Amino acid sequence: xxxxxxLSLGVSELAPAAARAPATTSMEGVxxxxxxxxxxxxxxxxxxxxxSYLRHFTTSERLKDLRETAPEERSRAWATFLRxxxxxxxxxxxxxxxxxxxxIGESNVRFAEEGSAGWLTDRGMIYSAFGEPDSxxxxxxxxxxxxxxxxxxxxxxxRARFVFVEQAAYGHWRLTPGSETEY
Numbered sequence: 001x002x003x004x005x006x007l008s009l010g011v012s013e014l015a016p017a018a019a020r021a022p023a024t025t026s027m028e029g030v031x032x033x034x035x036x037x038x039x040x041x042x043x044x045x046x047x048x049x050x051x052s053y054l055r056h057f058t059t060s061e062r063l064k065d066l067r068e069t070a071p072e073e074r075s076r077a078w079a080t081f082l083r084x085x086x087x088x089x090x091x092x093x094x095x096x097x098x099x100x101x102x103x104i105g106e107s108n109v110r111f112a113e114e115g116s117a118g119w120l121t122d123r124g125m126i127y128s129a130f131g132e133p134d135s136x137x138x139x140x141x142x143x144x145x146x147x148x149x150x151x152x153x154x155x156x157x158x159r160a161r162f163v164f165v166e167q168a169a170y171g172h173w174r175l176t177p178g179s180e181t182e183y
Contacts, residue, residue: 008032047074053119056129057100058085103128113172122175123151126162126183130155133162 012029044050051063062081069077086094107124108117118124133153140149149166151173160182164173175183 047071053101053104056119056125057097099131100128103131111173114170121173122164123173126153126175129183130158130160 008031010029010031044053048067051066054063058081062084066074066077066081082094082097083089085096087096104119104124107119107121107127111118111121111124111127113121119128134156135154137152137154138149139152140147151164151166153162153164155161162179162182163176164179165176166172167174
């Protein structure tokens with residue numbers, strides 16, 4: 001029932017009654033700070049920031065419902081969301097969410113572009129949502145002069161194909177308009 005973000009924890013011990021003066025209380029202790037987040041490696045400081053990470057995990061309607069939930073009801077709404085999206089309810093972990101958040105972390109490492117976290121790039125978005133493609137083919141689109149590189153990811157289990165074109169030969173890959181529609 002803890003909130004998200006950086007929190008502090010203080011622990012103290014009361015001195016035994018024989019060791020303290022009458023009518024006084026001695027408190028000694030330590031304080032430390034810790035982070036509550038949705039996944040290892042993904043630090044969030046607010047409920048809305050947490051929901052932004054879920055944009056490729058669930059429907060916009062579910063996110064809207066969570067976003068519009070009153071603060072005092074968020075804990076219950078989050079528990080319901082976890083239950084509804086959990087593929088194996090008999091386990092304590094929501095495997096789908098765990099795997100999705102792991103893919104976001106991988107996207108941040110593999111697909112970061114200048115000025116953008118990996119999961120926010122086109123390749124990172126597709127990877128976060130669908131995982132490793134069943135096949136990936138890179139070509140120069142048949143034009144050796146233009147040197148336009150094209151990358152095609154195929155997902156047979158989803159019957160989907162996503163095509164990316166490298167922009168300005170700087171490693172900035174963008175989905176083609178047809179692939180954006182497919183997504």
